[in-house]
Each structure stands twice: as C-alpha cells, then as structure tokens.
Amino acid sequence: MLRTDVRLEWFVSFLAVVDTGSFGAAAEVTHRSQPRVSTHVAALEREAGVALFDRRKRPVALTDAGAALAEHARRILGELHSAEEAMAARRGIARGVVTLGSYPSPSAAFVPRVLSGLARSNPDIEVILSDHSIPVLDEAFAAARIDVCLRPLTPPPTSKSLRHRVLWREPLVVVHPPEHPLAALPEPLPIAAVAEHPVITIGRAEDMAFEWYKLFRDRGQDLHPVHTTNQPQTVIGLVREDLGIGVMNALAARVSDTTGVVVRRLEGNCGRRVAAFWDASRALTPAARTLFRHLGTTPIPEGTEPAPAEDAVQV
CATH class of the missing domain: 3.40.190.10 (Periplasmic binding protein-like II)
Incomplete structure (x- = not known):
C-alpha cells in the first residue's frame, strides 16, 4: 500500500524511465545520476509492494501494476503543476x-x-x-x-x-558532389534532371507526404529514394561517398558539415513551412x-x- 508520504521525486524518476525506456536516458533527462533514478524506482516498488518494470526486456517494459501506477503518477504531477501555475499566475x-x-x-x-x-x-x-x-x-x-x-x-x-x-519558409535544395553531372547545370536545378539520378532524402520511404515527394509528383516525376534517414548529416555523408544525390530542406543542409559537396537550389515554389x-x-x-x-x-x-x-x- 502506498503511503501518503511517498516522495514526488520518485514519481518523476519513475515516469522518466517510462517515457525514455531506460534508466540511463531517464537520468539524463532528469539531470540525476543513474543510481539515484534506480534508487527512486526501487523505493517506489518497495512501497507499492510489486514490480513496476520488467527489467528483462530492452527497452524496459512496464508491468501491469506499473502501467496502472503511471496513470496515477501523471495525474498527481499534473495536478501539482496546475496548482503551481495557478499560484504563479496570481503572482504575475x-x-x-x-x-x-x-x-x-x-x-x-x-x-x-x-x-x-x-x-x-x-x-x-x-x-x-x-x-x-x-x-x-x-x-x-x-x-x-x-x-x-x-x-x-x-x-x-x-x-x-x-x-x-x-x-518561416525555406527552399528545397539538392546536394551533390562537385564533379557530378548536375554541376554543369545552372540554378535552380530542373526537377527532371534531378530525377535521373539516385536520390537520398530525409524521412521514411513509405511516407510520401514530405515536400520533395509532392514537388516531384507535381512535375510528373516519381521519386524513389535509394536511402532515407532522419539525420541531415547522414544525407551529406552518403552523398559525399557518391551513393546518390541529396534532396532536402535548406535548413537541414545549413546545419550540416557540407565539406566535399555542393548545395544548390531546386526549381519550383514548394518550400518547407x-x-x-x-x-x-x-x-x-x-x-x-x-x-x-x-x-x-x-x-x-x-x-x-x-x-x-x-x-x-x-x-
């Protein structure tokens, strides 16, 4: 049976493990040490009298008791935050x-x-x-x-x-090696010319709703990427190894190390919002x-x- 003096920080550590799937990641997001997070969860399990996680699984999985307690813990912390925000609003x-x-x-x-x-x-x-x-x-x-x-x-x-x-809005760009055939064409690069080469994009291959898929479809071209990733720098790395040309949003290219490749605008008015x-x-x-x-x-x-x-x- 949970006592009324259960510490709220135990709930915070417990929910961090639930949301991140590991004690290490929970320690990082809560700015606590991993042993401290483990101690909090162990104390909560001791008070509850049941195991809250199946530690044999990776990522760690909630037991039925853990899932039930997680709902209550979120509600308790949510009410506490609401109470604090209500007081803060009155303090201006x-x-x-x-x-x-x-x-x-x-x-x-x-x-x-x-x-x-x-x-x-x-x-x-x-x-x-x-x-x-x-x-x-x-x-x-x-x-x-x-x-x-x-x-x-x-x-x-x-x-x-x-x-x-x-x-904000940002244009779409093409990333290719300096000696690529597209280097001979002026900007903005034509969609039809880009479609002739293997393409690497950001996003899941099965999700055809990204801006570049729509742009190519509107120009009568089918875009079938040879590689997809969620990391802009990975696109650049694959292009650098001449595994294809990248099609991505301009900001993704700007925050990446583009050494060894060139970034050029793509034709069409279908930027990212x-x-x-x-x-x-x-x-x-x-x-x-x-x-x-x-x-x-x-x-x-x-x-x-x-x-x-x-x-x-x-x-």
Missing part, C-alpha cells in the same frame, strides 16, 4: 517546466537562441527539449509528453486537435504559453524567409 509570473518538441535542423539552428532568450526574460521557466524525428514527435504529442512542438506542416500531423502558427504547434484539446500552462510567444518573436534562422502575414496567423 510564469514559471514551471515545459517540454518543447523539435526535429534536428531547427534544434540546431533555432532552438538554442529561443532557450537563451527565454532564460534571460523568464528564468523561472525550465524548458526540456525533446528532439526526435517527425513521426516520433507526433506520437509524443498524442501521448501528452510534449507541450509545444516545432515541426513542418508537411507531412500533416496525425492529431486533428493540433493548431499552429507558421514561423515550419510552424509552432500546440494541442487545442489541452489547456496550455502559463509557462507553455510564454514559450509559444517566445517562439514567435525569436529571429528566424539564417537562410529562411518570414512567413507571409496570411500564413502566420494561428489556426
């Missing part, structure tokens, strides 16, 4: 913990400036960055593990309750609202374009 300040979801290119080129500015203006807000591929971000949003998210409009989110504000998202089915805490506003006022990354006024309106 925003404070608390907020989780920002993002994917590799804005995480490198935009998020650091956002976090440094927010730390100066709102030091009582702690932001936890959750950096993943777009499909994983969607799953985390659906599971309420993310409060605010940076993601492109394409592919569209799976959740119908998400709303967004577009922050990047937005800040929130879930309209859940109330944003004052801390989350403050972060969202800060995303809209932080200067956009170099090489991108401001969203048109009609495009940037919240919907």
Whole structure:
C-alpha cells in the first residue's frame, strides 16, 4: 500500500524511465545520476509492494501494476503543476517546466537562441527539449509528453486537435558532389534532371507526404529514394561517398558539415513551412504559453524567409 508520504521525486524518476525506456536516458533527462533514478524506482516498488518494470526486456517494459501506477503518477504531477501555475499566475509570473518538441535542423539552428532568450526574460521557466524525428514527435504529442512542438506542416500531423502558427519558409535544395553531372547545370536545378539520378532524402520511404515527394509528383516525376534517414548529416555523408544525390530542406543542409559537396537550389515554389504547434484539446500552462510567444518573436534562422502575414496567423 502506498503511503501518503511517498516522495514526488520518485514519481518523476519513475515516469522518466517510462517515457525514455531506460534508466540511463531517464537520468539524463532528469539531470540525476543513474543510481539515484534506480534508487527512486526501487523505493517506489518497495512501497507499492510489486514490480513496476520488467527489467528483462530492452527497452524496459512496464508491468501491469506499473502501467496502472503511471496513470496515477501523471495525474498527481499534473495536478501539482496546475496548482503551481495557478499560484504563479496570481503572482504575475510564469514559471514551471515545459517540454518543447523539435526535429534536428531547427534544434540546431533555432532552438538554442529561443532557450537563451527565454532564460534571460523568464528564468523561472525550465524548458526540456525533446528532439526526435517527425513521426516520433507526433506520437509524443498524442501521448501528452510534449507541450509545444516545432515541426513542418508537411507531412500533416496525425492529431486533428493540433493548431499552429507558421514561423518561416525555406527552399528545397539538392546536394551533390562537385564533379557530378548536375554541376554543369545552372540554378535552380530542373526537377527532371534531378530525377535521373539516385536520390537520398530525409524521412521514411513509405511516407510520401514530405515536400520533395509532392514537388516531384507535381512535375510528373516519381521519386524513389535509394536511402532515407532522419539525420541531415547522414544525407551529406552518403552523398559525399557518391551513393546518390541529396534532396532536402535548406535548413537541414545549413546545419550540416557540407565539406566535399555542393548545395544548390531546386526549381519550383514548394518550400518547407515550419510552424509552432500546440494541442487545442489541452489547456496550455502559463509557462507553455510564454514559450509559444517566445517562439514567435525569436529571429528566424539564417537562410529562411518570414512567413507571409496570411500564413502566420494561428489556426
């Protein structure tokens, strides 16, 4: 039987293991040592009188008892955060913990400036960055593990309750070796000429909703990548070894080491639009609202374009 004096930090460590799938990763996201996280979970199991994890599995899996306790733990911590935010609102300040979801290119080129500015203006807000591929971000949003998210409009989110504000636009680019046949062609590179070569892209091969697939389809070309990855630098590395040419968003190329390759614009007006998202089915805490506003006022990354006024309106 759980006593009323169970420490809340035990719940924090416990849920961190649930969300990350390992004690090591949980230690990293909670800024605690792994032995401390293990001690917290062991203490919680001792008080509960049952095992909460099946440690024989990798990643560690919840037992039935662990799954039941996780629901209550989230609710308890959620109520505690709500109480704190309610008091903070009455003190006239925003404070608390907020989780920002993002994917590799804005995480490198935009998020650091956002976090440094927010730390100066709102030091009582702690932001936890959750950096993943777009499909994983969607799953985390659906599971309420993310409060605010940076993601492109394409592919569209799976959740119908998400709303967004577009922050910037960026062109699509082609990455190829300096001596590649495409080097003889002027910019912007024609779609038909690019389609003649093996292509490497970002995103899953089975997900045909990314911007580059649409652009090629609109020009009557089928894009069948020979390799796909979620990491921009991996695209560059594969291109450097002459395994294909890369087609990607410009910001992804800008944050990568492009030594040994060239980056050139692709024809067509089908760039990537990047937005800040929130879930309209859940109330944003004052801390989350403050972060969202800060995303809209932080200067956009170099090489991108401001969203048109009609495009940037919240919907």
